[in-house]
Amino acid sequence: MLCPLCKENELEVRENKKGEQTLCCSEYKPMLADDDDKDSWQNFGECEFRIPFKNKVFGKMSLDDIKAIMSGDVVENSDGATIELDIDSKYFTKINFPTKKTKFEI
Numbered sequence: 001m002l003c004p005l006c007k008e009n010e011l012e013v014r015e016n017k018k019g020e021q022t023l024c025c026s027e028y029k030p031m032l033a034d035d036d037d038k039d040s041w042q043n044f045g046e047c048e049f050r051i052p053f054k055n056k057v058f059g060k061m062s063l064d065d066i067k068a069i070m071s072g073d074v075v076e077n078s079d080g081a082t083i084e085l086d087i088d089s090k091y092f093t094k095i096n097f098p099t100k101k102t103k104f105e106i
């Protein structure tokens with residue numbers, strides 16, 4: 001699938017040494033600016049688009065969940081929170097949490 005941000009490059013699923021997967025634009029190329037500084041990661045590619053399967057707020061998504069949000073669907077987790085693609089967001093996703101409601105009586 002073409003990257004929805006740059007609309008020029010293909011998307012790919014990458015896996016790091018810990019087995020964590022991220023959907024990335026092929027032009028997202030993070031590298032250490034300084035080999036001796038582990039905090040100096042920078043993108044040396046032309047596109048920033050990426051969505052990690054494991055989201056700190058939403059939880060873990062499967063490949064099918066990622067496919068669903070990339071086709072414009074909304075994915076819901078067991079807590080009732082939803083996640084969807086949001087190309088304008090810094091994280092490229094929008095997460096909504098359910099509002100807890102209780103009837104108010106006096």
Ligand SMILES: [Zn+2]
Nearest residue numbers: 003006025047
């Ligand atoms: Zn791209």
